[in-house]
Amino acid sequence: MRIILYTGKGGVGKTTIAAATGIKLAELGYKTIVISLDVAHSLRDAFDNHEKLVRQREEKQIQIRENLWIQEINVQEAIVEYWNDVYGYIRSLLNRSGLDSLVAEEIAVFPGMEEICALLYINQYVREKSYDVIILDCAPTGESLRFVSIPTTLEWYMRHIFKLERNLAKVAGPVIERVSSVPIPRDNYFQNIQDLFDKLEGIDGVLTDPKITTVRLVTNPEKIVIKETQRAFMYFCLYGLCIDAVIINRIFPDSVDSAYFEAWKRSQQRYITEATDYFSDVPIWKVNLFTEEIVGEHGLHRLADTLYSGINPADQFSEERPYQFQKMGDTYQLSMRLPFLSKEEIGLTKHGDELIITVGGFKQHIALPRTLSNKKTSGAKLTGNQLVIKFEGESRI
Numbered sequence: 001m002r003i004i005l006y007t008g009k010g011g012v013g014k015t016t017i018a019a020a021t022g023i024k025l026a027e028l029g030y031k032t033i034v035i036s037l038d039v040a041h042s043l044r045d046a047f048d049n050h051e052k053l054v055r056q057r058e059e060k061q062i063q064i065r066e067n068l069w070i071q072e073i074n075v076q077e078a079i080v081e082y083w084n085d086v087y088g089y090i091r092s093l094l095n096r097s098g099l100d101s102l103v104a105e106e107i108a109v110f111p112g113m114e115e116i117c118a119l120l121y122i123n124q125y126v127r128e129k130s131y132d133v134i135i136l137d138c139a140p141t142g143e144s145l146r147f148v149s150i151p152t153t154l155e156w157y158m159r160h161i162f163k164l165e166r167n168l169a170k171v172a173g174p175v176i177e178r179v180s181s182v183p184i185p186r187d188n189y190f191q192n193i194q195d196l197f198d199k200l201e202g203i204d205g206v207l208t209d210p211k212i213t214t215v216r217l218v219t220n221p222e223k224i225v226i227k228e229t230q231r232a233f234m235y236f237c238l239y240g241l242c243i244d245a246v247i248i249n250r251i252f253p254d255s256v257d258s259a260y261f262e263a264w265k266r267s268q269q270r271y272i273t274e275a276t277d278y279f280s281d282v283p284i285w286k287v288n289l290f291t292e293e294i295v296g297e298h299g300l301h302r303l304a305d306t307l308y309s310g311i312n313p314a315d316q317f318s319e320e321r322p323y324q325f326q327k328m329g330d331t332y333q334l335s336m337r338l339p340f341l342s343k344e345e346i347g348l349t350k351h352g353d354e355l356i357i358t359v360g361g362f363k364q365h366i367a368l369p370r371t372l373s374n375k376k377t378s379g380a381k382l383t384g385n386q387l388v389i390k391f392e393g394e395s396r397i
């Protein structure tokens, strides 16, 4: 079982490459599904197979050819399936606040709900072993990061907030409702969240197991795109995901020799060399700019052939765990791969059995093994790509 994420900045070629990978894997005999996590879906358009798409309009998973399915997550449908009680409560809350009911329905789909729906499907396929390979065509980088951070955020919410809220609603709910017009969630709302959480159980382990899940960053040889790819590389490491390839797409081929493109070609070469230096610990695959847009199975097939000549895309191309715990004499340490950062950008706090690492607006809660939870951190050092945090003695916390 493999899960492969294709992500990167808007418009770099994620959907096209994810779709082409699906075709290649299906041909190699893997039962494959390509799932689009982007709300602005374009996966169906990439396949451009009108007849099949119309015939299977009602299906969640559309079969494109032998061994190959595609799925565009439909949030409204997933909400009916998984979220009814939570959604109903939020809608009633918004309705009471005087919002138009149509608007209330729209915004009751709160941020993160789409990603959770996608995770629910993925975990179901993993549990039921429905496919050999799940390819995720991700939304542009920022949203993909929200997607991979959700399991830890939910875990945190369930551990710290959920029980408290549920008990509070039970005890104080009737009193509050007598004095205020705000509806208090009934227990079915909490039960719904508990059920969702049970359905998601284990997904964080699946996403951070490099034997199962790897991320491939799609980029273009341009300054701003490469910069964003570096940040994405670091953030995926922060969330414990293994990146096993960087794909540089839309390279002008040598055969383009018009003077008009000279400056473009020179700057592309510069950024390809830079990218090769930056991402030297993972394979870099290159794809030329085709003479036309890549749509339909024929075009995708051509792309797959150039991208994966002699390569099986289901293989793992790096197994390096983004972080690991080690014992060195009397001290324990956590080493974490965090490239492209200076120490000023990293914030660290230890809180009981959790280590909280912040970088920019992103936060990662790392659950510490029991042996470390009662120790105190005795130093952190950033050397090259590695952040090393040491733990010693008994904790004061």
Ligand SMILES: Nc1ncnc2c1ncn2[C@@H]1O[C@H](COP(=O)(O)OP(=O)(O)OP(=O)(O)O)[C@@H](O)[C@H]1O
Pocket: 009, 010, 011, 012, 013, 014, 015, 016, 017, 038, 042, 139, 140, 249, 250, 251, 287, 288, 289, 290, 291, 292, 293, 294, 295
């Ligand atoms: N190597 C290439 N040669 C020619 N056209 C390409 C190439 N790669 C992608 N394209 C075209 O560029 C357009 C954008 O590609 P695609 O939709 O795959 O990008 P994306 O990263 O998924 O975009 P979004 O962020 O909007 O989801 C498509 O029309 C696609 O056919």
Ligand SMILES: [Mg+2]
Pocket: 014, 015, 016, 038, 042, 137, 138
């Ligand atoms: Mg796309």
